Amino acid sequence: MKPWLRSVWDATKSEWAFFRRERSVLVVLLFVPLAYPLIMSWLYAADQAVERPALVIDADNSALSRRLVLDLEATPELRIVGRPATLDEGLSALRQQRAEVMVYVPEGFAQHVKKGGTAQVRLWVGAANIYTWGIAYPAAAGVVAQLDGELAVKSLLSHGLPPSAAARRAAPVVRAEHLLFHPTGGYGRYLMAGVLLIVLQQVVVISLAFSVGARRELGLYTPGRWPLGYLLGLITAHAPFYAVGILFAVLVVVPAFGWTVVSPLSTVALFTLFVLTLVPVAVAVASVAKDRMGTFQLLMFFSVPLFAASGFTWPADQMPPALRVVTAVFPATPALRAMRVLGTKSGSLTAVAPYLGWLGLQLLGYALVAPLVVRRSWTRLPGWPSWLAMGARGRLAAGDDQSAPALARFDVDIVHMKDQCRHRSHGGVAPGRPELAAGVHPLNCTNTSDATGAASRASTLGFALECHHE
Numbered sequence: 001m002k003p004w005l006r007s008v009w010d011a012t013k014s015e016w017a018f019f020r021r022e023r024s025v026l027v028v029l030l031f032v033p034l035a036y037p038l039i040m041s042w043l044y045a046a047d048q049a050v051e052r053p054a055l056v057i058d059a060d061n062s063a064l065s066r067r068l069v070l071d072l073e074a075t076p077e078l079r080i081v082g083r084p085a086t087l088d089e090g091l092s093a094l095r096q097q098r099a100e101v102m103v104y105v106p107e108g109f110a111q112h113v114k115k116g117g118t119a120q121v122r123l124w125v126g127a128a129n130i131y132t133w134g135i136a137y138p139a140a141a142g143v144v145a146q147l148d149g150e151l152a153v154k155s156l157l158s159h160g161l162p163p164s165a166a167a168r169r170a171a172p173v174v175r176a177e178h179l180l181f182h183p184t185g186g187y188g189r190y191l192m193a194g195v196l197l198i199v200l201q202q203v204v205v206i207s208l209a210f211s212v213g214a215r216r217e218l219g220l221y222t223p224g225r226w227p228l229g230y231l232l233g234l235i236t237a238h239a240p241f242y243a244v245g246i247l248f249a250v251l252v253v254v255p256a257f258g259w260t261v262v263s264p265l266s267t268v269a270l271f272t273l274f275v276l277t278l279v280p281v282a283v284a285v286a287s288v289a290k291d292r293m294g295t296f297q298l299l300m301f302f303s304v305p306l307f308a309a310s311g312f313t314w315p316a317d318q319m320p321p322a323l324r325v326v327t328a329v330f331p332a333t334p335a336l337r338a339m340r341v342l343g344t345k346s347g348s349l350t351a352v353a354p355y356l357g358w359l360g361l362q363l364l365g366y367a368l369v370a371p372l373v374v375r376r377s378w379t380r381l382p383g384w385p386s387w388l389a390m391g392a393r394g395r396l397a398a399g400d401d402q403s404a405p406a407l408a409r410f411d412v413d414i415v416h417m418k419d420q421c422r423h424r425s426h427g428g429v430a431p432g433r434p435e436l437a438a439g440v441h442p443l444n445c446t447n448t449s450d451a452t453g454a455a456s457r458a459s460t461l462g463f464a465l466e467c468h469h470e
Contacts (some may be wrong), residue, residue: 007226011233015211019237020217024292025211029238032203033245040195041257044188052136055090055102058083062110066421068121068147072103077139094126101125101136113151131187181344182260189260194312194336194341196249198303200271201332203245204278206299208235209285213292228374231283246271265345270342270349273356274335277363280370281331287370287377312336329365334358 020028056072058065073080081099084090090102104122112119121144127133149170156166184191211234215221223230250268254261261267289295308314308326316324327333338355349356 001381003140004226007224007229008233008236011230012237015234015237016214018211020218022211024216025207025214028207028210029203031242032206033199033241034248036199037068037196037249037253040199041188041192041253044192045257047186047188047258049132049135049187052077052101052132052139053099054078054079054136054140055082055084055093056080056100057090057102058085058103059107060105060109064110064113065105068105068143069103071147072140073166075139075143077135091124094124097126097128098131099126100129101140116155140262158440189258190344191313192257192259193261193339194307194310196253197271197274197335197339198307198332199249200242200245200275201278202299202303204235204238204275205282205285206296207238207241208282209289209295209299210292211238212286212291213295216289217291227287227377228283228371231286233375234286235279235282246275260343261347262342262345265344266347266349266352267339270335270338270352272358273359273363274331277331277335277359277366280363280366284366284370284373287374306330306332307336309333310336312340329362331359331362336363351377429463 054072056069058069068088069080072078078101082090082093084093084102088102090099090104094102102124104124106122107119109119109121123137123144125133125137125140125141152170153163153166156169157163161169179185207233212221212231246268249262250261250271253259254264254267285295285299306327309319309323310316310330310333311319311327319327334355338352338359341352341355345351
């Protein structure tokens with residue numbers, strides 16, 4: 001087996017063993033893809049926000065006003081929760097968010113209608129929540145408009161027009177509505193398709209960075225001569241969890257909660273390509289991860305902005321052009337747009353071919369960039385001065401093939417030494433930097449022979465170790 005393939009396999013086995021030692025990595029791999037979709041699905045299980053709380057003030061108390069109130073109660077979008085005695089009392093309830101809409105029927109409402117005048121119905125709608133406003137206001141306005149149309153027809157009939165002519169005169173233009181792709185207008189069905197995809201993004205990127213951060217905190221990050229193969233080995237150990245997450249989301253969560261997916265097979269294919277595109281991104285991010293929490297916080301910070309800027313929840317043509325260019329390089333942007341098509345419009349992959357090609361180009365680009373990022377991060381040993389690490393790596397770059405295995409063994413040995421040791425510059429690696437000799441670096445040493453062996457191997461790289469046993 002080639003050395004870099006061996007590094008992948010060894011890292012995979014090492015990561016599986018690391019799961020038993022550091023359970024936090026396993027928690028991320030299990031909790032995020034399994035629990036997060038369930039939690040979010042339960043939050044939006046109602047799919048639509050119906051029966052919005054409404055207040056009614058009927059100051060007219062006529063047969064016509066009571067008919068209007070009954071129509072308001074009959075609409076499924078509204079629920080009458082109170083009848084304030086005064087207008088001020090109703091406005092106070094709106095400010096305290098005890099209701100979202102208030103309908104005020106003024107005194108003399110029926111009399112104005114009977115005299116052929118114009119009667120007013122006043123609506124107050126809370127617009128703090130734009131979604132509930134978009135439900136409550138059209139519902140109340142629709143009830144009033146329907147009553148207005150019926151009164152117009154009744155007035156024309158009283159003037160001797162036949163019913164058909166009266167209906168045409170009252171409504172000369174008839175609206176024919178055709179709701180395409182998402183006829184129910186359910187918020188949960190629309191949103192959860194994108195949420196499930198973002199969950200996969202969090203699993204892939206955060207799990208690898210979390211694992212590398214944990215290893216560096218424990219001193220177990222030892223990529224050796226093949227850091228890219230090492231990171232690919234770690235993510236290979238995570239791959240079964242990614243596959244389980246994809247199948248669980250598409251085959252369990254989607255049908256259990258009634259979310260809309262036209263073709264489960266096409267959705268699985270999209271999710272798989274999305275995860276593959278994220279692999280080089282995760283490798284690049286993990287290569288610069290210094291600890292668990294720092295990387296975790298950074299990734300969580302960017303998750304919501306990237307989701308919002310992808311064009312899934314807000315039209316992309318309404319965003320600044322520069323922002324559209326920036327978000328085009330993130331895999332979530334084409335994946336979310338493809339998911340909107342597969343979730344509501346078509347189950348054919350040909351319908352999302354442009355987005356799949358977009359993801360393919362990103363995969364190629366990130367696959368070329370990730371090794372460069374890993375190589376640059378490899379020239380900086382964690383916890384060492386950058387100029388010192390560059391000296392060690394410079395010997396490898398100069399073609400000293402024997403230094404590579406020594407460096408790999410030294411990276412491992414430096415973790416297992418138990419006493420406080422001191423390292424200083426030796427040879428030509430750090431000329432003019434005598435302060436290193438005075439700097440104390442905490443190392444661990446199992447016994448004198450281990451320290452001697454580590455020191456001899458380290459000297460190959462131009463370092464001298466002094467171990468002092470108390």
